Amino acid sequence: MMNSLIAKIKERPTPKASKGAGINSAQYFIKKFPVVLFLQTRNRDGSRTEALLQKLRWRYDLPSEHVVTVEVDGGKDGAKLYQDLVKLSGVTSFPQVFVNETYFGQYHEIKAYYTNGFLADYMLRGIGKCPDCENCRTNK
Numbered sequence: 001m002m003n004s005l006i007a008k009i010k011e012r013p014t015p016k017a018s019k020g021a022g023i024n025s026a027q028y029f030i031k032k033f034p035v036v037l038f039l040q041t042r043n044r045d046g047s048r049t050e051a052l053l054q055k056l057r058w059r060y061d062l063p064s065e066h067v068v069t070v071e072v073d074g075g076k077d078g079a080k081l082y083q084d085l086v087k088l089s090g091v092t093s094f095p096q097v098f099v100n101e102t103y104f105g106q107y108h109e110i111k112a113y114y115t116n117g118f119l120a121d122y123m124l125r126g127i128g129k130c131p132d133c134e135n136c137r138t139n140k
Helices: 002-011 025-032 044-059 075-089 107-115 118-126
Strands: 035-039 067-071 096-099 102-105
Touching: 025 035, 025 075, 035 044, 044 067, 044 107, 044 118, 075 096, 096 118, 102 107, 107 118
Parallel strands: 035 067
Antiparallel strands: 035 096, 096 102
């Protein structure tokens, strides 16, 4: 089952620079942080997704800079960030989660990956904290 999940994740779009352009605002966050949640304020699914990601951060004692939340709201900067995000993910709704520079999905996908352990495994491997090694198992 784990191999089919990995194949499914690898099929998803990954951040790519626009042709002839430098890094866009969404890419900045995606490249800088291992786990990035993009959401809009007062979005119920965004809040639930944020709670799941925070549970993982606390469970594995990860620094706050490993799991960040970016609010995409009104104004010129928010509109630009939204446009850049849509170019990367192809998704026009929120929340959106990127793990290790890979688009991972929205709330229902994140919840499923959280429940079956795949999200933690993928996230931890990306930051060099493998859940399979003895050191990591003692930190659970």
